[in-house]
Amino acid sequence: MNKNRKYLVTAALPYANNFIHIGHIAGAYLPPDIFVRYKRLIGEDVIFISGSDEHGTAIEMASITEKISPREIIDRYHFANQKAFKDLGINFDIYSRTSNKIHHETAQEFFLNIFNKNILIEKTEKQLFSEKENRFLADRFVTGTCPVCGYEEARGDECPNCGSNLSPLELINPRSKITGDIPLVKESTHFYFPLGDFQNDLSDWLNGKKGWKQNVINYCKGWLKAGLRDRAISRDLDWGVKIPLKGYDGKVIYVWFEAPIGYISATKELFIERNEPEKWKDYWQNKDTKLIHFIGKDNIVFHSIIFPAMLMAHGDYILPDNVPANEFMNIGGEKLSKSKGNGILVKDITEKFSPDVIRYTLSSNFPETKDSEFTWKDLQVKNNSELAGILGNFVNRTVVFAKNKFDNKIPDLNKLSPADEVIFNYFKSQSGKLDELYDSFRFREALHNTMDCARAANKYFNDNEPWKSVKTDPEKCGSVIRVCLELCHSIAILINPFLPFTSEKILRILNVTDKDLKWQNIGKTVLVTGNSLGENMILFPQIEDSEIQKLEQQLEDGESVKSAPTHKALPQGIITVEDFKKVSLKVARVIECVPVPKSKKLLKLKLKIGDSEKQIVSGISEYYKPDELIGKLIVVVNNLVPSKLMGVDSDGMLLAAKLNGELRIVTIDGDIETGADVN
Ligand SMILES: [Zn+2]
DSSP states (O other), rough: OOTTTTTEEEOOOTTTTSSOOOHHHHIIIIHHHHHHHHHHHTEEEEEEEEEEOOSSSSHHHHHHHTSHHHHHHHHHHHHHHHHHHTTTTTOOOOOEEEHHHEEEEEEEEHHHHHHHTTTTTEEEEEEEETTTTTOOOOOOGGGETTTTTTTTTTTTSSSTTTBBOOOOOGGGGEEEEEOOOOOOOEEEEEEEEGGGGGHHHHHHHHHHSOOOOOOHHHHHHHHHHOOOEEEEEEOOOSSOOBOTTOOOTTEEEOHHHHGGGHHHHHHHHHHHHOOOOTHHHHHHOTTTEEEEEEOOGGHHHHIIHHHHHHHHHHHOOEEEEEEBBBOOOEEEEEEOTTTTSOOBBHHHHHHSSHHHHHHHHEEEOSSSSOEEOOHHHHHHIIIIIIIIIIIIHHHHHHHHHHHHHHHTBBOOSSSSSHHHHHHHHHHHHHHHHHHHHHHHTTTHHHOOOOOHHHHHHHHHHHHHOOHHHHHHHHHHHHHHHHHHHHHHHHHHHTTTTTTTHHHHHHHHHTTTOOOGOOOOGGTTTOOTTTOOOOOOOSSOOOOOOHHHHHHHHHHTTTTTTTTHHHHSSSOOOOOOOHHHHHOOEEEEEEEEEEOOOTTTEEEEEEEETEEEEEEEEOOTTTOOOOOHHHTEEEEEOOSOOOOEEEEEEEEEEEEEEETTTEEEOOSSSSOOOOOOOOO
């Protein structure tokens, strides 16, 4: 193991138009978090980078459909996903965003670098142009009739009915998806990256790779065999990184090209935050750094072929050392792909279960070599039989014994018995095996081997029967319990990559800091005789059948597998800004006010709101005389469904505060034009 080696670990940049689900976590986020935590335990220099991918047609399209700005879309998903990762203990050094200024600058520098080397190809091509919008239409912004099957709502890039790949010019009766406008055909220029020019270099580079997963190698070979072609790297969009050249207004760098550069921008940002603005170069421009991209299989081509070719073209950066892509984790047989938007969302599952139970269930079933499946039943079994039954049980029985028989203190350890030697050596040898498994990204097996240590610890406890020796040979009993407490500490180290929250809890139970939480301490004695233990706690409460049955039913009904709109996912009583903005509150002046005949409570008010007037009826006559209100500036809800009160039309509602039989209407402090928005 080379101690001077640096690791630059990245996790795929999630696209900021959806909430993260557990399939994403099992594919590209939990594996690198485990890897990074392990590397830190052995004392290696590692940084862990990710962030939101925030440009592209899908986000611009969503902003048009939802009638809000792209910024509002990306904010919604960026912050929610950042929190979801944090709640699961996915511990990035930085979770950045490609909408940040530093990314725009870095991506533009990258583009100019290869543009100035004359690597890029400029092509003039026919493209659809909307006169109404005064812009060229990117493929997703065009709809029309599919030339293959006749489906009338085909998209400019593909037909959702027959699955044909299309180009906008092939569509019959093309229309702008935004305005319905019939576009013209005009000539437009676009930049292309000549991927084919890098075919040989990529082949050589990939052939020199050892220790890559077979699925990744096979996938790359398939692409190389088919032959690499030029790829467009510019796009007609408003939302994105602008092409940094004169005469290319309305064009941005294609998102597939700029997004991976986000790894570089995020690293720069991290070290700016740390006040070492040049240090990012120690990672990206240092050939002793191992760059490792963790991704799902849908991203293999970008990270094993396209991005490496881009890095070769630029020339100042290292190439990936490994791309340990995972397959997919399925729920009920359906692929959890982010484009489909189904799956169990992280923000939902973390409300129900502790992060370590989720981490354990996903890790034990990582889709490392083939697709795997998640079930609620499996989560219950993993929690109750393995986490509680083996790991939790060992810690609990040891600590309870120390509490009851040794005054909650750490007993002395005499000379190690042969059995003690055996168990400590077993732990040490397991840690060696684990080194190999971690370095070859075999985390499922690593978890299994980790749990074998907890199994062996339970066996040691049983074989040494401290409940017998406590009566016959208290000193020997003390030694056994001390060994068990030391094993608890070793287990806290061993499980740390997978179960960081539990690891921390065990340290608290042992009443020690994390200063000895180092890989080299596995199978060693580090505790201090006579020190008090902390408070015991149940690490893994049982999960009941009824709870699991409820979740299974929900999954069947499709409830928790759909990507819910934001407001549905929020705690009860909490609304979003969008929710609040649905209410139109306006400043109004009371210009007339009279009682409603035959009513004890109602007043009829005529209001001036900007250029218009409206009438509302309000139940306030017990508190105000009509004359008192005339001339006042008040606040009304201006977009209520009109109603009738005692046969009188009311088109809105005024705001008032009411408590304990007292009522005061909300008025405006000072003067402002009527019709002003209140928000
Ligand atoms: Zn079709």
